[in-house]
Amino acid sequence: MDLAYSQEEESFRNEVRSFLDAKLPARIKTKMKLGKRLTKDDMVEWHAILNEQGWLATNWPSEHGGPGWTAVQKHIFDEECWSAGAPRTVPFGLNMLAPVLMKFGSEEQKAHYLPRILDGTDWWCQGYSEPGSGSDLASLRTSAVRDGDHYIVNGQKTWTTLGHFANWIFCLVRTSTEGKPQEGISFLLIDMDTPGIEVRPIILLEGEHEVNEIFFDNVKVPVGNLVGEENKGWTYAKYLLTHERTGTANVGNSNAALDKLKKIAAEQKKGGKPLSEDPFFAARMAKVEMELNALKTTNLRILAQADAGAAAGPESSMLKVKGTIVRLEINDLARRALGPYALPFSSEALEEGYNEEPVGPDYANPIAAKYFNNRKMPIFAGSNEVQRGIISKTKLGF
Amino acid sequence: MNFELNEDRTLLSDTLSRFLSDNYQIEKRHGFVMTDDRFSREMWAQFAELGMIGALFTEEFGGFGGQGADLMVVFEALGRNLVVEPFLPTLLAGSALARAGGQENLIEQVIAGEEMIALAHGEPAGRYELSHVETSATKEGDAYTISGNKAVVLGGASATHLVVSARTSGEVDAQDGISLFLVEKSDAVNVRDYGTLDGYPAAEIQLNKASATLLGGEGAGFDILEEAFAKATTAVCAEAFGAMEAAKDLTVEYMHTRKQFGVPIGKFQALNHRMADVLIELEQMRSAVINAAGNLDADRITREREVSACKHLCGTIGRQVAEESIQIHGGMGMTWEYPVGHFAKRIIMIDHLFGDTDHHLERYIELGRAA
Ligand SMILES: Cc1cc2nc3c(=O)[nH]c(=O)nc-3n(C[C@H](O)[C@H](O)[C@H](O)COP(=O)(O)OP(=O)(O)OC[C@H]3O[C@@H](n4cnc5c(N)ncnc54)[C@H](O)[C@@H]3O)c2cc1C
Numbered sequence: 001m002d003l004a005y006s007q008e009e010e011s012f013r014n015e016v017r018s019f020l021d022a023k024l025p026a027r028i029k030t031k032m033k034l035g036k037r038l039t040k041d042d043m044v045e046w047h048a049i050l051n052e053q054g055w056l057a058t059n060w061p062s063e064h065g066g067p068g069w070t071a072v073q074k075h076i077f078d079e080e081c082w083s084a085g086a087p088r089t090v091p092f093g094l095n096m097l098a099p100v101l102m103k104f105g106s107e108e109q110k111a112h113y114l115p116r117i118l119d120g121t122d123w124w125c126q127g128y129s130e131p132g133s134g135s136d137l138a139s140l141r142t143s144a145v146r147d148g149d150h151y152i153v154n155g156q157k158t159w160t161t162l163g164h165f166a167n168w169i170f171c172l173v174r175t176s177t178e179g180k181p182q183e184g185i186s187f188l189l190i191d192m193d194t195p196g197i198e199v200r201p202i203i204l205l206e207g208e209h210e211v212n213e214i215f216f217d218n219v220k221v222p223v224g225n226l227v228g229e230e231n232k233g234w235t236y237a238k239y240l241l242t243h244e245r246t247g248t249a250n251v252g253n254s255n256a257a258l259d260k261l262k263k264i265a266a267e268q269k270k271g272g273k274p275l276s277e278d279p280f281f282a283a284r285m286a287k288v289e290m291e292l293n294a295l296k297t298t299n300l301r302i303l304a305q306a307d308a309g310a311a312a313g314p315e316s317s318m319l320k321v322k323g324t325i326v327r328l329e330i331n332d333l334a335r336r337a338l339g340p341y342a343l344p345f346s347s348e349a350l351e352e353g354y355n356e357e358p359v360g361p362d363y364a365n366p367i368a369a370k371y372f373n374n375r376k377m378p379i380f381a382g383s384n385e386v387q388r389g390i391i392s393k394t395k396l397g398f
Numbered sequence: 399m400n401f402e403l404n405e406d407r408t409l410l411s412d413t414l415s416r417f418l419s420d421n422y423q424i425e426k427r428h429g430f431v432m433t434d435d436r437f438s439r440e441m442w443a444q445f446a447e448l449g450m451i452g453a454l455f456t457e458e459f460g461g462f463g464g465q466g467a468d469l470m471v472v473f474e475a476l477g478r479n480l481v482v483e484p485f486l487p488t489l490l491a492g493s494a495l496a497r498a499g500g501q502e503n504l505i506e507q508v509i510a511g512e513e514m515i516a517l518a519h520g521e522p523a524g525r526y527e528l529s530h531v532e533t534s535a536t537k538e539g540d541a542y543t544i545s546g547n548k549a550v551v552l553g554g555a556s557a558t559h560l561v562v563s564a565r566t567s568g569e570v571d572a573q574d575g576i577s578l579f580l581v582e583k584s585d586a587v588n589v590r591d592y593g594t595l596d597g598y599p600a601a602e603i604q605l606n607k608a609s610a611t612l613l614g615g616e617g618a619g620f621d622i623l624e625e626a627f628a629k630a631t632t633a634v635c636a637e638a639f640g641a642m643e644a645a646k647d648l649t650v651e652y653m654h655t656r657k658q659f660g661v662p663i664g665k666f667q668a669l670n671h672r673m674a675d676v677l678i679e680l681e682q683m684r685s686a687v688i689n690a691a692g693n694l695d696a697d698r699i700t701r702e703r704e705v706s707a708c709k710h711l712c713g714t715i716g717r718q719v720a721e722e723s724i725q726i727h728g729g730m731g732m733t734w735e736y737p738v739g740h741f742a743k744r745i746i747m748i749d750h751l752f753g754d755t756d757h758h759l760e761r762y763i764e765l766g767r768a769a
Contacts, residue, residue, distance in 0.1 A: 159729045203734040332717070338750075368750075369595060375724050376729075379724075
C-alpha cells in the first residue's frame with residue numbers, strides 16, 4: 001500500500017495543469033465559475049481543444065485514439081479539469097456509444113463513427129427512456145420494423161439530454177415482441193436529419209432546457225445502422241450503462257464543488273465571523289469532506305480493478321449511489337451558505353452577455369437553481385433505487 | 399386540551415380553500431408570476447373582499463382573526479396553492495405596525511386592499527441575525543431621515559409603505575438602539591425588484607435620506623420585530639406545511655397510478671416505506687406548527703423556543719419531503735410542467751426565510767440557556 005502519488009503521477013498532474021492554464025479559454029472558464037449557461041458552441045470549442053491534445057477520449061484505448069492512461073491518471077485529469085473550471089465533456093458519444101461500438105460494432109461502424117465523435121462531426125444523444133419505460137427500460141415500445149434495406153421506426157423517446165444539440169441518436173428499439181421483453185430489443189443508430197423526427201423541449205423545474213422528447217413517425221433507418229445483432233440490444237444497453245454509471249461517481253466534480261463551497265463559507269459572514277468558523281456549518285462541511293475523501297479512495301480502488309479487466313457491474317452502481325449523495329450534499333450546503341441570498345434568481349443572468357449588477361454576491365444566482373437541477377442525478381442513469389436493486393441482487397443474492 | 403379548530407376557523411379554512419381551488423390553479427399562478435408585478439393585483443383585491451387580509455389582524459385593528467390559529471389556517475391554505483400574493487409581507491409589516499401603535503388608519507386601508515405594506519429589515523451582511531442593523535436614522539428637529547441598504551425585502555416593490563428598521567443608537571449588532579419607521583416611497587427610496595427562485599416578489603432597497611415617521615419609541619424596534627417575526631415565522635411554517643401536504647398528496651397519487659414492471663410503483667417497499675416516513679414527519683410538522691401557533695401569546699422564552707423549534711423542524715422535514723417527492727416521481731418530478739417541483743422549490747426556499755435550520759437550532763439552544 002502506498003497512498004502517495006508517484007513522481008510520474010505528480011509530473012503528469014503538472015503537465016495537465018500547464019495544459020489547462022494555456023488552453024482552457026478564459027471566456028469559458030469565467031462562465032463556469034459564475035455558473036452561466038453553456039452553449040453548444042462552448043462545448044464544441046472545448047472538445048476540439050482536448051481533441052487536438054489527444055485528451056478528449058480519456059477512456060478509449062490508444063488504438064482508437066485514446067491516451068492510454070491508467071485509472072490514476074484519468075482521476076488526476078478529471079480532478080484538474082474540474083478544479084480549473086473546464087466544462088464536463090459531453091458523454092453520449094465519448095463514454096456511452098463508443099465503448100459499445102468498440103466491443104460490439106462492425107469494423108466499418110468503428111472506422112466510420114469513432115473518428116467523427118473525436119472531431120465533432122457527430123454529436124450524439126441517448127434514446128433509451130420512453131414515457132412508459134423509465135426504470136423498467138426493457139418494456140420499451142418504440143418499434144423498428146424491417147422493410148427491405150431499412151427499418152421503419154415509430155414511437156417516442158423522452159428525457160433526451162441535449163437532444164436539441166445532437167445530429168445523431170442511439171436508440172433502443174423493439175424489433176420483436178416474442179419471448180421476454182429483453183429479447184426483442186435492438187440497438188440502432190439514427191441520423192436525426194431523417195424525415196419524421198421531431199424534437200420538443202422539456203423544461204426542467206428550475207427553468208432550464210436540457211432535455212427533450214423525441215418523436216419518430218415512420219422514420220427510415222438503413223439496416224446498416226444496426227449495432228451488433230438484431231434482438232441482442234439489451235446486452236449492449238447494459239454494457240453501456242455500466243460505463244455511464246462509472247462516470248457518475250462525480251469525484252472530480254464534487255471536489256471542485258467542495259472547494260467552491262469552502263470559499264463561499266469563508267466569505268459569508270455569520271455574527272461578524274466567517275461562516276466557515278460557525279460550529280454548525282463547519283460540522284456539516286467536515287462531514288461531507290470526510291465522505292468525499294473516502295469516496296475518492298473507493299473510486300480509485302474500483303477503477304484500478306476495472307483497469308485489470310474486472311467487471312464494473314454492481315461496483316458502478318455503488319459509485320453512482322454514493323457519488324450522487326455526496327454531490328447533492330454539497331449542493332445543499334452551498335445553498336445554505338448563501339443565507340437569504342439563495343432566494344433571488346434571474347434566468348437571464350445565466351446568459352453570458354448579462355452584465356447588470358448582481359443581486360447579492362456575484363456567485364449567488366445559480367446556486368439554489370443548481371441544487372434543484374442536480375436532483376436529476378439520483379434519477380438518471382438508472383435511479384438510485386434501481387442501483388440498490390442491482391447491488392442487492394448481485395452482491396447479496398436477494 | 400383541545401386540538402379542534404373552532405367553527406369560525408373551520409369556516410375560514412373552508413372559504414379560503416374553496417376560493418383557491420376555484421380560482422388559483424397552478425397555470426394561473428405561473429401567469430401571475432410572469433407579470434411585471436410578479437403577482438395579481440386583481441387576486442389581492444379579491445382576497446381583501448373575502449376578508450383574508452383581515453384574518454391576519456385582530457378585531458381592535460378592524461380585522462377578525464390575528465391569533466396563531468388564524469394564521470395557521472390561512473397560511474396552510476396559501477401553501478397548498480402556492481399563492482404568491484403578499485400575505486407574508488403584510489403580516490410582517492402589519493404585525494409591527496399594530497404592535498407599535500398609531501397607524502390604525504393605515505392598517506384599515508391595508509385590510510381593505512387599498513394600501514400595501516412591507517417590512518424592510520434584513521440587510522446585505524445581516525444573514526439571519528435579527529439585531530443586525532447598519533441602516534441609520536438621523537433626527538433633525540422633529541423629523542427623521544433614514545439611509546442604508548435593505549436586502550431581500552419581501553413584497554418590497556409593490557408596497558406603498560415600508561416599515562423600516564434603522565439605528566438611532568448602538569453598535570451594528572446590538573439589540574438596543576433599533577427603531578422602526580414608516581417610510582413612503584419617494585425618490586429617496588431606490589427599489590430594485592426581482593423574483594425569487596420559487597416565484598415570489600422581493601427587492602433590494604436603498605434608502606438615501608428618506609424621510610421617515612418614527613413608530614413606537616426610539617429603541618423600541620427589537621422587541622416589536624421579534625414579535626412580528628415570531629408570527630411571520632409561524633405563518634411561513636404553516637405555509638411550508640401546506641406545500642408539503644400538497645407535495646405528499648401528489649406523490650401518493652403518482653405512486654398509485656405510475657406503473658413500472660407491471661405494478662404501481664407504490665408497491666415497491668423501497669418507496670412506500672419512505673412515504674410512510676414522510677407521513678410520520680408531516681404529523682410532526684403539523685404538531686410543531688400547532689406548538690408555535692398556540693404559544694404566540696406565551697412568555698417570550700416559551701414563544702421564541704417554540705417558534706425556533708418549529709422552523710428548525712420545518713427545514714429538516716421540508717428537505718425530506720421535497721427531495722422524496724421529486725425522487726419518487728422520477729423524471730416527472732424534475733419538470734416545470736408537472737406541479738410537484740414547484741412545491742419542492744417553495745418548501746426548500748422557505749428554509750432561507752427568517753432563519754434556516756441551523757440558525758434556529760442554535761437559537762433554541764441559546765434560549766434554553768437563558769430560560
Ligand atoms: C435530467 C434528466 C436527464 C435524462 N437524460 C436521459 C437521456 O439523455 N437519455 C435517456 O434515455 N434517459 C434520460 N433520462 C431518463 C432517466 O434515465 C429516467 O428518468 C430514469 O430511468 C427513471 O425513469 P422514470 O423517470 O420513468 O421514473 P420511474 O421509472 O417511473 O420511477 C419512479 C420512481 O420509482 C422508483 N422505482 C422504479 N422501479 C423501482 C423498483 N423496482 N424498486 C424500487 N423503486 C423503483 C424509481 O427509483 C423512482 O423513484 C434523464 C432523466 C432526467 C431526469
